[in-house]
Amino acid sequence: MSLSVGQVSRLAGVTVRTLHHYDEVGLLCPGERTAAGYRRYTEADLIRLQQVLLYRELGFALEEIAVILDEPRADELTHLRRQHELLVRKSERLSEVIAAVERAMEARTMSVTLTPAERLEVFGGFRPEDHEAEVERRWGGGEQYEQSRRRVAAYTKADWLQLKAEAAAVLGDLVAVFEAGLPPDGQAAMEVAERHRGHISRWFYTCTYEIHRGLGELYVMDPRFTAYFDGQVPGLAAYFRLAITANARR
Amino acid sequence: MSLSVGQVSRLAGVTVRTLHHYDEVGLLCPGERTAAGYRRYTEADLIRLQQVLLYRELGFALEEIAVILDEPRADELTHLRRQHELLVRKSERLSEVIAAVERAMEARTMSVTLTPAERLEVFGGFRPEDHEAEVERRWGGGEQYEQSRRRVAAYTKADWLQLKAEAAAVLGDLVAVFEAGLPPDGQAAMEVAERHRGHISRWFYTCTYEIHRGLGELYVMDPRFTAYFDGQVPGLAAYFRLAITANARR
DNA sequence: GGTTGCGCCTGACGTAACGTGAGGGTTCAT
DNA sequence: ATGAACCCTCACGTTACGTCAGGCGCAACC
Numbered sequence: 054m055s056l057s058v059g060q061v062s063r064l065a066g067v068t069v070r071t072l073h074h075y076d077e078v079g080l081l082c083p084g085e086r087t088a089a090g091y092r093r094y095t096e097a098d099l100i101r102l103q104q105v106l107l108y109r110e111l112g113f114a115l116e117e118i119a120v121i122l123d124e125p126r127a128d129e130l131t132h133l134r135r136q137h138e139l140l141v142r143k144s145e146r147l148s149e150v151i152a153a154v155e156r157a158m159e160a161r162t163m164s165v166t167l168t169p170a171e172r173l174e175v176f177g178g179f180r181p182e183d184h185e186a187e188v189e190r191r192w193g194g195g196e197q198y199e200q201s202r203r204r205v206a207a208y209t210k211a212d213w214l215q216l217k218a219e220a221a222a223v224l225g226d227l228v229a230v231f232e233a234g235l236p237p238d239g240q241a242a243m244e245v246a247e248r249h250r251g252h253i254s255r256w257f258y259t260c261t262y263e264i265h266r267g268l269g270e271l272y273v274m275d276p277r278f279t280a281y282f283d284g285q286v287p288g289l290a291a292y293f294r295l296a297i298t299a300n301a302r303r
Numbered sequence: 304m305s306l307s308v309g310q311v312s313r314l315a316g317v318t319v320r321t322l323h324h325y326d327e328v329g330l331l332c333p334g335e336r337t338a339a340g341y342r343r344y345t346e347a348d349l350i351r352l353q354q355v356l357l358y359r360e361l362g363f364a365l366e367e368i369a370v371i372l373d374e375p376r377a378d379e380l381t382h383l384r385r386q387h388e389l390l391v392r393k394s395e396r397l398s399e400v401i402a403a404v405e406r407a408m409e410a411r412t413m414s415v416t417l418t419p420a421e422r423l424e425v426f427g428g429f430r431p432e433d434h435e436a437e438v439e440r441r442w443g444g445g446e447q448y449e450q451s452r453r454r455v456a457a458y459t460k461a462d463w464l465q466l467k468a469e470a471a472a473v474l475g476d477l478v479a480v481f482e483a484g485l486p487p488d489g490q491a492a493m494e495v496a497e498r499h500r501g502h503i504s505r506w507f508y509t510c511t512y513e514i515h516r517g518l519g520e521l522y523v524m525d526p527r528f529t530a531y532f533d534g535q536v537p538g539l540a541a542y543f544r545l546a547i548t549a550n551a552r553r
Numbered sequence: 554g555g556t557t558g559c560g561c562c563t564g565a566c567g568t569a570a571c572g573t574g575a576g577g578g579t580t581c582a583t
Numbered sequence: 584a585t586g587a588a589c590c591c592t593c594a595c596g597t598t599a600c601g602t603c604a605g606g607c608g609c610a611a612c613c
Contacts, residue, residue, distance in 0.1 A: 060520050089608055133408045140401045151390045158383045339579055341590055
């Protein structure tokens, strides 16, 4: 009642070489061997193989899997629960990526050009965990972020068009004010900043003065934003930040 | 307005080395270089990077990605559509695995013995035909597996009744052939095996001779299957396996 | 009863997609 | 003008296998 390598490989959809490899590294050594040295896999081996393949699917390294599976206090149910948790998380992440691609398609079909920042913000969905943590820290516990995500997800093509147009108008005015040599804490600059705040509130999330000030700092601290603004006109990021803080102060 | 390797790496969540590597293999060569030899990534480069990372996430090899992206007749939207399709399919597959793990957990917590069919479902994520689907997914075909999956999901009670009736008929004929003392590699037995294969193909998934042989082996190796068949008539499991292999050989 | 074919074995080298320094220029703010 | 941060090019290391090569085990076939 045991299976050969070939039989197991066909059942599990892996190559014979893979099973040899797992034997070599001690991850899955068949319970028995025939007199001729043939590998014989027992039912327990099959269960373990199932666990191995699931953890592998989840992106664990083989060595990690060996450690996890050899924890003495973890039985099959523990592993199933853990795997379930991880699978669900992976599924959620995948949904985000899908949503991001859908947004990119929408933007593309209406030939709206996304800026690099937006493009890779969209892309943010499947960046490593550390970035997620950074986003959370930055965007204050994720409440605004969640709000923004929910609203943005429901946007139609027309919404996107209008959003883009509005943003471009605000940016254009900002550039104009900047190039006119007006002071960042002057009336005109502060008005643009205020309109920017309104724009964020209307399209993304409720943007308080406090948050707006945080954004202003982000624009000079974070190279991707700095690159974006200074890409329009050099020095614009710093100027805009001053305008935002001045506007927040009054 | 171009970005350095470090900026791009932070933006996209990949390492600098990865960007170097993509440059080395010609997958993503930055549009410009500074006088000092520094890489400068243009916006077009970022778009291409996005495509690369998405296809990579989908399991394509870098060389394949290069070929896909350099097809002259495919623009960004084409890629987005294709990626969306593949992502959705991947998500569905993941849902299946999750469901399988949930069923395994349920069975485990209630200490219910799994029926043979359920056992196969649990193994579902790793069955050969899934592997086939994986392979086909990579090469853009993959309609067949999806179809069968959708079909099973849409079965009504009447369908299930007919399925069971058909299975019972095949089993009945198998018992008859067996009890008549006919050889397992004879015409009659092989015909029953072939009908069994057709039954699987019609109701579940395309069952190749290869897969069918794997099933036959399972019937004698797995005690639950063996118990099921031998519960009908002792020795039936082994007999059926011989009939299946004989049928597969011709 | 030799041989043919298939499956299995053990090395051993190959490969993809980077990781990880080594050694050395570049840029920029202080 | 000097240190920190960033960039460059080799070049070898690593993971998880793929891919032969050379040879044994066994059931079948002539």
